[in-house]
Amino acid sequence: MKIHEYQAKEIFKKYGLPVPRGIVAHNAHEAECAAKELGTPVVVVKAQVHAGGRGKAGGVKLAKSPEEAGKIAAEMIGSRLRTYQNPEGLPINCVLIEEGVNIDKEFYVGLTLDREVSRPVFMVSAAGGMEIEEIAKTNPELIIKEHVDPAIGLLPYQARKIAFKIGLTDRKLISQFVKILMTLSKMYFELDASLIEINPLVKTKEDNFICLDAKIDFDDNALYRHPDIQELEDTTQIDPLELEAKKWDLNYVRLDGNIGCMVNGAGLAMATMDTIKFFGGEPANFLDVGGTATVERVAAAFKLLLSDPKVKAIFVNIFGGIVRCDRIAGGIIEAAKQVELDRPLIVRLEGTNVELGRKMLEESGLNIIPAKDMADGAQKAVKAAKGEL
Amino acid sequence: MSILINKNTKVVVQGLTGKEGSFHAKQCLDYGTQIVAGVTPGKGGMTWTDDEGKYKVPVFNTVEEAVKETGADASLIFVPPAFAADAIMEAADAGIKLIVCITEGIPVNDMVKVKRALEGTGVRYVGPNCPGVITPEECKMGIMPGHIFKKGRVGIVSRSGTLTYEAAYQLTSRGIGQSTVIGIGGDPVPGTTHREAVEMFNCDPETDAIVLIGEIGGTMEEEAAEYIKECVDKPVVAYIAGVTAPPGRRMGHAGAIISGGKGDAKSKMEALKAAGAYVCNTPAEIGEMVEKALKERGLL
Ligand SMILES: Nc1ncnc2c1ncn2[C@@H]1O[C@H](COP(=O)(O)OP(=O)(O)OP(=O)(O)O)[C@@H](O)[C@H]1O
Ligand SMILES: [Mg+2]
Numbered sequence: 259m260k261i262h263e264y265q266a267k268e269i270f271k272k273y274g275l276p277v278p279r280g281i282v283a284h285n286a287h288e289a290e291c292a293a294k295e296l297g298t299p300v301v302v303v304k305a306q307v308h309a310g311g312r313g314k315a316g317g318v319k320l321a322k323s324p325e326e327a328g329k330i331a332a333e334m335i336g337s338r339l340r341t342y343q344n345p346e347g348l349p350i351n352c353v354l355i356e357e358g359v360n361i362d363k364e365f366y367v368g369l370t371l372d373r374e375v376s377r378p379v380f381m382v383s384a385a386g387g388m389e390i391e392e393i394a395k396t397n398p399e400l401i402i403k404e405h406v407d408p409a410i411g412l413l414p415y416q417a418r419k420i421a422f423k424i425g426l427t428d429r430k431l432i433s434q435f436v437k438i439l440m441t442l443s444k445m446y447f448e449l450d451a452s453l454i455e456i457n458p459l460v461k462t463k464e465d466n467f468i469c470l471d472a473k474i475d476f477d478d479n480a481l482y483r484h485p486d487i488q489e490l491e492d493t494t495q496i497d498p499l500e501l502e503a504k505k506w507d508l509n510y511v512r513l514d515g516n517i518g519c520m521v522n523g524a525g526l527a528m529a530t531m532d533t534i535k536f537f538g539g540e541p542a543n544f545l546d547v548g549g550t551a552t553v554e555r556v557a558a559a560f561k562l563l564l565s566d567p568k569v570k571a572i573f574v575n576i577f578g579g580i581v582r583c584d585r586i587a588g589g590i591i592e593a594a595k596q597v598e599l600d601r602p603l604i605v606r607l608e609g610t611n612v613e614l615g616r617k618m619l620e621e622s623g624l625n626i627i628p629a630k631d632m633a634d635g636a637q638k639a640v641k642a643a644k645g646e647l
Numbered sequence: 648m649s650i651l652i653n654k655n656t657k658v659v660v661q662g663l664t665g666k667e668g669s670f671h672a673k674q675c676l677d678y679g680t681q682i683v684a685g686v687t688p689g690k691g692g693m694t695w696t697d698d699e700g701k702y703k704v705p706v707f708n709t710v711e712e713a714v715k716e717t718g719a720d721a722s723l724i725f726v727p728p729a730f731a732a733d734a735i736m737e738a739a740d741a742g743i744k745l746i747v748c749i750t751e752g753i754p755v756n757d758m759v760k761v762k763r764a765l766e767g768t769g770v771r772y773v774g775p776n777c778p779g780v781i782t783p784e785e786c787k788m789g790i791m792p793g794h795i796f797k798k799g800r801v802g803i804v805s806r807s808g809t810l811t812y813e814a815a816y817q818l819t820s821r822g823i824g825q826s827t828v829i830g831i832g833g834d835p836v837p838g839t840t841h842r843e844a845v846e847m848f849n850c851d852p853e854t855d856a857i858v859l860i861g862e863i864g865g866t867m868e869e870e871a872a873e874y875i876k877e878c879v880d881k882p883v884v885a886y887i888a889g890v891t892a893p894p895g896r897r898m899g900h901a902g903a904i905i906s907g908g909k910g911d912a913k914s915k916m917e918a919l920k921a922a923g924a925y926v927c928n929t930p931a932e933i934g935e936m937v938e939k940a941l942k943e944r945g946l947l
Contacts, residue, residue, distance in 0.1 A: 310900060368900065368901035368904065369901070370901040370902070371755060371759070371836070373835050373836070373864070373865040373866065374865070374870075376763075376836045377759060378759070381901060381904055381905065390900050391900050391903050391904065394900075394903065394904040401904060407763065408756070409760070409764070450754055450755075450756055452755060453901055453902075455900065455901055457900060477754055477755045479753060479754045479755065480756065480757075482729065483729075483754075511893070513893060521809075522809055523807060523809030523810065524862075525807020525808065525809060525833070525862055525888050526807065526809035526813060526888075526930075528807075528862060528889040528891075529807075529810055529886075529888040529929070529930045532888060532889070532890045532928075533931065536928055536929050541891065577809045577812050578792075579790075579791060579792040579795075579808075579809070579812050609795065609816070610792050610794070631931055632813070632931045633929060636929075
């Protein structure tokens with residue numbers, strides 16, 4: 259689960275990490291008042307959306323007066339911000355008005371799971387700021403990595419090692435830096451984060467460290483033990499169809515194509531998309547209905563697919579394992595009746611009791627195009643979407 | 648021979664008395680798996696029986712007791728996500744050397760800690776979030792439909808449940824059997840990796856060929872490819888799901904930095920090709936490709 263920068267900064271503050279003073283505003287008037295209250299010669303207006311790369315996309319702007327802050331806020335709020343990390347764009351419902359900080363140098367600090375070694379890893383660079391991904395590609399040696407032992411957490415010597423590697427020499431700064439890293443490690447485990455990122459961590463002209471940006475991602479599987487964090491969820495930042503899918507416990511991701519897919523199992527769902535593409539089609543979505551394809555869930559999934567006007571054909575690809583094919587066929591028939599299917603439906607069933615399942619589909623009176631295997635189904639779906647079937 | 652499990656494996660089921668545990672334990676027993684004990688804290692002393700009253704299995708409060716009383720040497724775990732890490736650790740502490748955890752939705756940090764704690768102990772665990780392990784016609788420890796598998800000499804390792812079935816079914820339909828099939832699961836911190844599974848198959852004299860099914864994310868397939876290049880002479884047929892998966896809407900930069908260009912389907916497929924594996928474009932080709940590979944080597 260993602261949260262906004264201002265929420266992450268509140269959590270940072272609770273843990274004693276240095277963040278700029280800031281106030282959230284929902285309209286121009288609030289923004290102007292906030293800028294006045296902060297009272298610094300320059301304030302920064304920051305769009306609050308669940309995506310990074312805001313600076314480059316015009317979502318972070320300087321204002322030299324409260325009036326200007328109000329004007330910028332008025333432009334931002336109500337619009338959508340498209341960044342390279344989220345090309346469809348996300349709605350800006352509020353902005354963070356923050357005191358302007360005198361930046362001397364920008365560092366990058368990230369903490370996330372390194373799947374290769376199954377441990378969290380700190381990634382730190384003296385070349386922080388908005389170009390960090392470029393730097394990771396062109397000069398990976400400029401990114402210092404240090405793994406955290408989950409049994410004991412980060413140790414001070416590890417933080418010091420990083421501090422020296424990124425060229426810190428001042429004792430006060432080193433001690434501030436070590437404290438920040440130690441705190442992040444503690445936060446990561448206590449909050450069940452999957453990502454904590456400060457980009458940039460800034461050294462100010464006054465020689466202090468301050469976290470100018472803050473991003474936290476949480477592990478969805480662990481949210482049950484953090485009800486307070488669960489409350490921070492902002493559903494306006496989630497695709498409405500994906501939100502609807504979540505209600506039914508369906509794993510759905512919207513894509514650009516015109517062939518709706520319904521599959522059981524994430525791996526098979528991905529493979530189905532690949533197969534469609536291999537035969538020259540474009541999947542409209544990823545949809546995993548899970549192992550227990552009950553009538554209600556299949557019906558919900560059909561509704562979801564049909565609500566997307568781009569969808570021209572639907573390909574159902576189910577491998578019946580423990581849940582037998584006849585049960586699944588029953589579910590498909592029942593659900594198809596409920597939703598009044600108005601687009602071609604290609605069904606590939608395989609597995610336990612497949613003969614019975616296929617017979618049920620055939621005799622259902624529904625306009626179902628049967629497929630003998632995955633490749634056959636994908637080819638038929640591609641044709642149907644082109645209106646050639 | 649097979650790997651990990653066979654007809655002599657004695658299984659304790661943790662979470663036997665729950666809905667999932669009961670249902671799947673029955674299926675495993677029907678398949679011929681020796682389930683010798685169940686563990687549910689607080690229900691020790693009772694006897695579990697399936698809905699038809701065909702089987703009776705003693706239930707214990709702790710794995711330690713179950714092992715002592717029944718000699719169980721492998722554990723199959725169905726406990727809910729909040730208690731699953733604890734259950735794995737309990738099994739390991741009781742001396743169980745093979746643990747298969749089916750549970751889906753375990754917090755990642757819990758598994759990071761389990762992995763750390765079991766480092767160097769010699770305990771092999773498979774999962775979580777996986778269909779389990781099966782040695783066809785001998786022992787099924789998991790939730791896979793038993794009848795699609797057939798005894799034979801091809802090993803399968805896969806991150807995805809339904810793709811495992813897809814592959815096994817294609818092989819079985821062609822009359823090609825399997826030595827052991829391992830679902831290593833789709834979580835970011837798996838107990839057993841592709842590389843480890845391939846290594847076990849490579850050392851198993853009764854496995855002639857290996858099917859590796861991977862997906863995008865992480866670097867397990869690349870690591871397996873390195874090992875295959877260096878050590879494996881047996882034919883390897885691979886499929887990677889997710890060629891068309893979108894990059895995903897992300898927020899930070901860490902994901903992009905850490906992967907360093909690895910992790911996408913293309914990189915995995917190239918690594919496997921370079922290691923000499925037969926790489927399939929779609930999962931529909933797996934069966935055909937295995938048959939071809941076996942024939943080429945005169946193994947069929
Ligand atoms: N309070 C502030 N005072 C001065 N400059 C700031 C302030 N906040 C942000 N900036 C500048 O704006 C840039 C972009 O802001 P920020 O890092 O918060 O957003 P972002 O572009 O979404 O981040 P990222 O690219 O890491 O995803 C920073 O790198 C920094 O140079
Ligand atoms: Mg930033």
